[in-house]
Structures are given as C-alpha cells and as structure tokens.
Amino acid sequence: MSVERGGWKVRALKLWIPLGAFMVFTLFPFYWMAITSIKPNSELYNRKIMPMVVYHPTLKHYVDLLTETNFITWTWNTFLVAAVSTAISLVFGTMLAYPLARMKFAGSALISFAVAATYLVPQPLLFIPLADIINQLHLGDTLTSVILTYPTLLVPFCAWLLMGYFRSVPVELEDAARIDGATRLQTMIKVFLPLCVPGFISAGIFAFTLSQNEFLYALIFLTQTDVRTVPVGAIAELVKGDVFYWGQLMAAALLGSVPVAVIYSFFVEHYVAGLTAGAVKQ
Amino acid sequence: MSATFVEQRPTSRLRRWTEREGVFSWLMIGPPTLFLILLVGYPFAYGIWLSLEDRPVAHAGKFVGLANFVADFHDPVFWQVAINTFVYTFFATILKMVGGLALALTMNQDFRFKNAIRALMLLPFIVPTVLSTIAWMWMLDPGFSIVNWFLKYTGIADPGPSWLGNPTLAMMSLIIVNVWRGLPFYAITLLAGLQTISPDLYEAATIDGAGSWARFRFVTLPLLKPVIFIVTMFSVIFTFADFQLVYVLTRGGPANATHLFATYAFDIAMSGGQLGMGASVALAMLPPLALIIIAMSVYMKPHKS
Numbered sequence: 324m325s326v327e328r329g330g331w332k333v334r335a336l337k338l339w340i341p342l343g344a345f346m347v348f349t350l351f352p353f354y355w356m357a358i359t360s361i362k363p364n365s366e367l368y369n370r371k372i373m374p375m376v377v378y379h380p381t382l383k384h385y386v387d388l389l390t391e392t393n394f395i396t397w398t399w400n401t402f403l404v405a406a407v408s409t410a411i412s413l414v415f416g417t418m419l420a421y422p423l424a425r426m427k428f429a430g431s432a433l434i435s436f437a438v439a440a441t442y443l444v445p446q447p448l449l450f451i452p453l454a455d456i457i458n459q460l461h462l463g464d465t466l467t468s469v470i471l472t473y474p475t476l477l478v479p480f481c482a483w484l485l486m487g488y489f490r491s492v493p494v495e496l497e498d499a500a501r502i503d504g505a506t507r508l509q510t511m512i513k514v515f516l517p518l519c520v521p522g523f524i525s526a527g528i529f530a531f532t533l534s535q536n537e538f539l540y541a542l543i544f545l546t547q548t549d550v551r552t553v554p555v556g557a558i559a560e561l562v563k564g565d566v567f568y569w570g571q572l573m574a575a576a577l578l579g580s581v582p583v584a585v586i587y588s589f590f591v592e593h594y595v596a597g598l599t600a601g602a603v604k605q
Numbered sequence: 606m607s608a609t610f611v612e613q614r615p616t617s618r619l620r621r622w623t624e625r626e627g628v629f630s631w632l633m634i635g636p637p638t639l640f641l642i643l644l645v646g647y648p649f650a651y652g653i654w655l656s657l658e659d660r661p662v663a664h665a666g667k668f669v670g671l672a673n674f675v676a677d678f679h680d681p682v683f684w685q686v687a688i689n690t691f692v693y694t695f696f697a698t699i700l701k702m703v704g705g706l707a708l709a710l711t712m713n714q715d716f717r718f719k720n721a722i723r724a725l726m727l728l729p730f731i732v733p734t735v736l737s738t739i740a741w742m743w744m745l746d747p748g749f750s751i752v753n754w755f756l757k758y759t760g761i762a763d764p765g766p767s768w769l770g771n772p773t774l775a776m777m778s779l780i781i782v783n784v785w786r787g788l789p790f791y792a793i794t795l796l797a798g799l800q801t802i803s804p805d806l807y808e809a810a811t812i813d814g815a816g817s818w819a820r821f822r823f824v825t826l827p828l829l830k831p832v833i834f835i836v837t838m839f840s841v842i843f844t845f846a847d848f849q850l851v852y853v854l855t856r857g858g859p860a861n862a863t864h865l866f867a868t869y870a871f872d873i874a875m876s877g878g879q880l881g882m883g884a885s886v887a888l889a890m891l892p893p894l895a896l897i898i899i900a901m902s903v904y905m906k907p908h909k910s
Contacts, residue, residue: 337711338714341708341711342722345711349725349728349729349785350725350728352729353728418633419638422630422634423634426626428627428630434634434638437641441641445845445894447866447870448652448890448891449648449649450887451870451874452649452651454875455651456647475640475641539849542852553736554735558853567743569746575736580731580736583731583732591720591727598790598793599794599797
C-alpha cells in the first residue's frame with residue numbers, strides 16, 4: 324500500500340511508532356525471561372536495584388537446572404514424542420490427502436468434512452474419556468500414550484494442509500507415469516510425493532511445534548518424572564508448593580523454547596505458508 | 606516403453622482390482638480413518654456416555670441419565686464458569702482481531718528488515734505456551750512484578766495492583782496474555798490476505814476520490830472478510846476451549862473468577878475424581894460453541910468473490 328509516501332513524520336506515525344509498540348509488547352517477555360535466567364538470586368529478589376539490567380550475570384540457574392532436575396530427560400522425551408508424532412501424522416495425513424486431492428470415490432465428501440470437523444474438535448472435549456481409555460489400556464506414564472494421542476490433533480491438520488498443496492501440483496506427470504504402466508501406488512510414491520517436499524516441510528514444522536506445545540494430554544497421562552515433557556516437568560517439578568524457583572523456571576522456559584525457535588528460524592517461510600494456507604486461498 | 610506397457614497389461618485380478626480409483630482411495634484412506642475413529646470418534650462417544658454416568662475414578666460407573674447436567678444447572682460455579690468463558694472469549698477475540706488487523710496494516714508497508722521483523726513477531730505463537738505463560742506469571746508476580754515496577758517508576762501507581770489476586774484483574778491478565786500469544790497468528794494471516802489484494806483496486810479507488818479511510822472501508826475490509834472470518838473462527842474455538850493459560854497462570858482462581866469450562870472440567874474430573882460430572886461440564890461447552898460458530902457464519906457470510 325505504498326500509494327502515498329509522506330515525509331518522515333508521516334512515516335514515523337504510520338509505521339515506526341506502531342511497529343515499535345507492537346514489538347515491545349511482543350518481545351519484552353522474552354527479554355525478561357532471558358535476563359531473569361542469568362541474574363543471581365541476590366539481584367532477583369532485591370527490590371532496591373534497577374531490575375531491567377543484570378549486574379553480575381551468572382549461569383548458576385542453568386547449571387542447577389541441568390544437574391539437579393531431570394530437564395535433559397524431559398527435553399529428550401519432548402523431542403522424541405514430537406518427532407514420532409510428526410512422522411505418523413505426515414504419513415497418515417498423506418494417505419488421507421492424496422485420494423481426496425486427486426481421485427473420485429464414493430464417500431470423499433463425507434471424509435473431507437469429517438477431517439475438517441475432527442480438526443475443530445477442541446481437546447478439552449476429549450481428555451476425560453481419553454484419560455479413562457489410556458488407564459484401561461495400562462498406557463499411563465508411557466510415552467506411547469502421548470505418541471498415540473498427539474497425532475489425533477495433527478493428522479486432520481496435516482491432511483488439510485497437504486490437500487491444498489497436492490491440488491497445486493500439476494497432474495500431467497502422474498498421467499504420464501500411469502500411461503507408462505506404473506501402478507497407482509508407484510505413481511504416488513515415486514512420481515508425485517517427491518514433488519511435494521515443500522508441503523511436507525510446512526506440515527511437518529507445524530506439527531512439530533504443535534507437539535512441542537501440547538500440554539493437557541501430557542499433564543494427565545505423564546505423572547512420573549522420567550517420562551515427562553518439558554512443559555509438564557517445568558510446571559510440576561520446578562514449582563514446589565508455594566516456592567517458585569524463578570531463575571530456574573526462566574532458564575527452563577528459555578531452553579525449552581530454543582529448539583522450536585531454531586527449527587522455526589530455518590523454515591520461517593514454510594511455516595508462514597502453512598499458517599496462512601487454510602485462511603488465504605487465491 | 607510401449608512393449609512393457611503391453612506386457613504389464615495382463616496382470617492378476619487382484620492387481621486390477623486395487624488399481625481401481627475407488628478401491629485404491631479406500632485402501633489409502635482406511636488406516637488413518639480407522640485411527641481417527643478409534644482415538645477421536647470413540648472417545649467422543651465415550652465422553653457422552655460418561656456424562657450420563659455417576660463415575661468416580663477407579664470405580665464402576667452407574668447410569669444416572671441427565672442427573673449430571675441437572676446438577677450442573679443448579680451449580681452456581683458452573684454458571685460463573687460459563688460467564689467467564691464468554692467474557693474471556695469475547696474480549697480476547699475482539700482485541701486480537703482489532704490488534705491483528707492494525708499490526709497487519711502496519712506491516713503491509715515497505716520497510717527494511719521486514720522479513721526478520723515478521724519472523725520475530727511470530728515468536729509468541731511458536732514458543733510453547735506453558736513456557737511463555739510462566740514468564741508472564743513472573744512478570745505479574747505479587748512481590749516482584751516488572752509491570753508494577755514500571756508503574757511505580759513512571760509514577761502511575763505505587764504500589765501496583767495484585768494482578769492475579771484480584772478477580773477482575775486476573776481475568777484481564779489472562780485476556781492480555783491470550784492476546785499476546787494469539788495476535789501474531791491474526792496479524793500474519795491477515796497480512797498474507799492483504800498481500801493478495803491487487804494494488805490496481807486501490808489506484809482505481811483513489812482516482813474515484815476515495816481517501817485512505819474510504820479505501821480501507823470499501824476495498825480492504827470487504828476483500829479481507831473471508832480471511833478474517835476463518836481466522837476468527839479458529840480463534841474463537843481455541844479460546845473458548847482454552848486450558849493451558851488458565852491452568853498455569855491462575856488455576857481458575859481467585860475464587861473461581863477465572864475458571865473456564867476446560868479448567869473446571871479438569872478440576873472436577875482429575876483433581877476431584879468425578880469423571881461423569883467432569884465429562885458433563887466439558888460437553889456443556891459444545892452447544893454454545895456450535896451456536897457461536899453458526900451465528901458467525903450467518904453474520905459474516907464468507908461468500909467467494
């Protein structure tokens with residue numbers, strides 16, 4: 324919208340001031356998280372000094388977090404669960420999306436409606452019956468419990484995103500492969516899917532960050548420290564009664580966010596594409 | 606090539622059967638559909654069944670019909686929870702919509718480091734909610750709140766309020782944190798929507814004498830409506846059913862002032878061990894949610910241009 328271009332005053336008013344305000348609002352919590360995590364307790368709980376800066380930075384909270392708690396185990400659990408759930412979701416998502424995007428078959432309208440509806444079912448509607456089911460299956464306190472349930476949140480989303488992507492790929496190559504005698508399965512796996520790598524990255528990144536973010540199922544199913552994920556571990560074990568270990572909590576919050584942020588930073592464009600795929604259709 | 610083509614033709618009947626479009630499709634769709642039926646469809650139905658039972662945890666259930674829902678109806682906390690959920694959803698959604706649109710319009714200008722700034726702006730949405738909410742809890746801490754330090758420093762209030770201790774302020778705090786987390790999603794999606802609007806339209810409108818407000822009102826807004834609709838629908842559903850934020854920040858307190866359907870159901874079912882009652886509270890969020898979505902669909906009617 325560069326129709327008009329006033330002087331620097333107009334530009335400051337229309338761009339830099341609002342943008343600056345939004346950025347402070349958005350980023351300040353991260354700054355606060357970071358400086359809290361490197362403040363010694365003597366500064367953290369001293370009301371007399373200026374709190375916005377650190378006078379004697381220390382890594383004590385990080386060392387304590389890594390040596391005195393199970394944070395490393397939680398990080399590994401979180402990563403493992405997210406990776407496996409994402410893989411399952413991409414496979415199942417593809418199996419749903421390919422026929423829906425490419426083929427005519429009885430029941431396709433029903434299936435695509437069901438996929439959309441499943442995506443919109445909020446988790447709190449399912450957690451009580453699921454808790455009971457997981458209990459009856461004796462899967463409580465196993466990573467299997469969350470590896471099984473996370474894909475229920477991710478598969479509909481992946482299918483829906485991939486469907487959109489699949490439709491944007493021209494059909495001619497598949498037709499050519501079919502004429503050359505390839506079966507439908509060969510056509511799909513050897514010809515079609517390799518063309519869809521960007522779609523898989525978008526869906527994969529999204530699914531991965533969603534799994535890292537999941538809390539409710541992990542909170543209910545995982546009650547032993549050695550199977551916990553980072554969010555549940557931080558809430559359940561770094562807060563002891565009324566005592567909050569703020570330095571360690573902030574270190575955990577920062578360290579727990581880093582893997583997601585790093586992966587995200589490599590694939591920002593894919594992430595944004597996935598984020599906006601559903602809402603914005605040309 | 607044509608030779609192999611001819612040779613491959615007389616394949617087994619099974620092969621020919623699986624090559625049929627309808628058969629192949631269902632072979633593909635079958636496993637994931639079965640998975641979703643078992644782990645979404647079945648729990649959903651089982652949840653309805655549970656809500657009709659008196660079912661203490663680790664005991665056999667007893668069918669009680671609609672007794673749980675009748676009990677909800679006579680429970681003052683249940684109605685408070687319903688009101689809380691509406692207030693939370695309404696204000697958080699409005700603020701995200703207006704703020705997100707403002708941010709999207711701001712970012713839809715040419716400036717340096719645009720992509721980097723956009724990437725940074727999305728951080729609240731990327732970072733695990735529980736972890737960022739812990740940071741907010743520390744920012745709103747009764748003893749060492751940085752917000753209150755700022756209020757004192759600038760002379761606005763001394764001492765600052767107890768953000769999470771006062772019922773109204775606790776709800777406000779929750780709404781602010783929800784907006785903080787959800788705003789980037791709105792902004793980035795709306796920005797993508799803005800970028801699909803052809804500059805020609807603005808030019809034509811300018812030639813017709815439209816000022817910047819008129820251009821926004823009669824070009825931007827109508828064309829953005831379908832995107833706003835979809836984003837808002839998602840936001841309403843997930844705000845209405847929010848759990849994490851409240852669980853971490855207030856646990857529903859003080860005095861149930863910030864309990865939402867999800868956290869109240871959790872308290873009853875997981876802390877109280879009453880699975881049947883909990884399931885009835887969770888299910889109670891379905892009709893209002895459906896009504897909101899239908900009302901929004903009617904009101905905003907995202908007809909394709």
